[in-house]
Amino acid sequence: MGGKSHAAGVIALISVVGGLLAWEAASRLLVSNKLFLAAPTQIVMAVIGLARSGALAHHAAVSAGEFAAGFAISTVIGIPLGLVMASSKTAKSALQPWVYGLYATPTVALAPLFILWLGIGIWSKVLVVLSLVVFPIALNTEAGLRTTSRELVETVRSFGASASQVFFKVSLPSAAPLIFTGLRLGIGRGLIGVVVAELFGARAGLGQLISESSETFNMPNLFAGVCLLALSGIALTVGFTSLERRLFPWREEQG
Amino acid sequence: MAHPKLEVSWLRKSFPGLDVIGGISAAVQKGEFISIVGPSGCGKTTFLRIVAGLEQASGGEVRLDGRVVREPGADRGFVFQSDNLLPWRTIYDNARIGQEIAGRSGAAERQRTMDMLKLVGLEGFEHYYPRQLSGGMRQRVNLARALAVDPEVLLMDEPFSALDAQTREIMQTELLRIWERGRKTVLFVTHQIDEAVLLSDRVWVFARRPGRLQEVIDIPIPRPRDLSAKRTPDFVALVDRIWRLIEHDVRDSVLHENT
Numbered sequence: 238m239g240g241k242s243h244a245a246g247v248i249a250l251i252s253v254v255g256g257l258l259a260w261e262a263a264s265r266l267l268v269s270n271k272l273f274l275a276a277p278t279q280i281v282m283a284v285i286g287l288a289r290s291g292a293l294a295h296h297a298a299v300s301a302g303e304f305a306a307g308f309a310i311s312t313v314i315g316i317p318l319g320l321v322m323a324s325s326k327t328a329k330s331a332l333q334p335w336v337y338g339l340y341a342t343p344t345v346a347l348a349p350l351f352i353l354w355l356g357i358g359i360w361s362k363v364l365v366v367l368s369l370v371v372f373p374i375a376l377n378t379e380a381g382l383r384t385t386s387r388e389l390v391e392t393v394r395s396f397g398a399s400a401s402q403v404f405f406k407v408s409l410p411s412a413a414p415l416i417f418t419g420l421r422l423g424i425g426r427g428l429i430g431v432v433v434a435e436l437f438g439a440r441a442g443l444g445q446l447i448s449e450s451s452e453t454f455n456m457p458n459l460f461a462g463v464c465l466l467a468l469s470g471i472a473l474t475v476g477f478t479s480l481e482r483r484l485f486p487w488r489e490e491q492g
Numbered sequence: 493m494a495h496p497k498l499e500v501s502w503l504r505k506s507f508p509g510l511d512v513i514g515g516i517s518a519a520v521q522k523g524e525f526i527s528i529v530g531p532s533g534c535g536k537t538t539f540l541r542i543v544a545g546l547e548q549a550s551g552g553e554v555r556l557d558g559r560v561v562r563e564p565g566a567d568r569g570f571v572f573q574s575d576n577l578l579p580w581r582t583i584y585d586n587a588r589i590g591q592e593i594a595g596r597s598g599a600a601e602r603q604r605t606m607d608m609l610k611l612v613g614l615e616g617f618e619h620y621y622p623r624q625l626s627g628g629m630r631q632r633v634n635l636a637r638a639l640a641v642d643p644e645v646l647l648m649d650e651p652f653s654a655l656d657a658q659t660r661e662i663m664q665t666e667l668l669r670i671w672e673r674g675r676k677t678v679l680f681v682t683h684q685i686d687e688a689v690l691l692s693d694r695v696w697v698f699a700r701r702p703g704r705l706q707e708v709i710d711i712p713i714p715r716p717r718d719l720s721a722k723r724t725p726d727f728v729a730l731v732d733r734i735w736r737l738i739e740h741d742v743r744d745s746v747l748h749e750n751t
Contacts, residue, residue: 395570397563406592406593
């Protein structure tokens, strides 16, 4: 077991390092025009440069704020929305076409409209994030509550549990892992939302940094922005996965 | 005779076009172990669920200590056919959920939960999760959970039917041992006649269409009993007698299910 996962780690490391070396070699030896590609070393230098000037912190803070606000509002709206859909058939029939429809819609395409409504400040981006994140949270909450085992509900009922005791002791804990899956799906969608919305028009943010770098043909800065986004996406997902593992130890395979 | 612990009068249950239970009257004395056997479709599980308050009767009533039973409560402990443990709770937290629902959380209750886990042989497993336990161990938790609320009556719905034959026999002797300790009033539904005879003071034989109490068989085998009782001539004769009572119904139900 340990040896196997160790071997898997080594292979992954070789793959990443090899890929970076190939990238470095390609951009130095094959691509003569610096307008088309930046080497990893140049990207690292660009990141350091941006960090020193303070621009990086500023852009990152703006994007992070937009993401966090959009994500928080999505959670506050999405979980109760899922609850309502799970608890009333009428509500579900009325809401489901909208929620499913908007979940499948790339609402990020509405970003220009949202900017028109709310201006180029942070709130148009928060709205884009909200439009992308709220629906997977609502749908997963609903699915989690709907799949609560009837036998388990009956078991606590046999001890005389009230409706609210059934909800808090069975339905909610049973739905919690799926609710968290919804939140985790929301991370990736939310990050895309922030960046794309900023590309359409913003005063600051990583998306704005990328768009400005592209207009001035500053490839190292463009890649610096993209890589930072990728890293924050990975970090958030990994962090979230480990949080899930800690919150739901009962789901873990154990020998 | 003392006032009965549990008294059922003219209990009926029907769905549109189908009479499940057609008028059952019976009484259980305090500390009695009663098994209910009968062919499938005789309403034995429905009967138990009505006593538990999980289903409503269409007519008649159930009285526990003289009070009419209409809904579930901590005065009855129900042991389900499948263990129905909450997978996100540890064994200890599963075992104490009945007390938690009743709003009892004192030191005495915590001690009782520990005592019941110990009684069913699960001391040391308090912090495990259900998925880490075998089927037989989970069924022990199911029993400890029902005992932890210290119910007046223990209602058991084919609790060992999902277990393999060896585990089932072990659980039967365990149940005998546990019952000897507290002498709870028990209603035990099973389709295994030998299980019913081994455990019970009396066996209620149900008939089907509609479900009714056909005969009550006394089991005069001396206690404490163990598995060796199954090999005595008295035991075999009792099993045989009960089988002959339900044989016709069982054949009938098998034929009906196959056509």
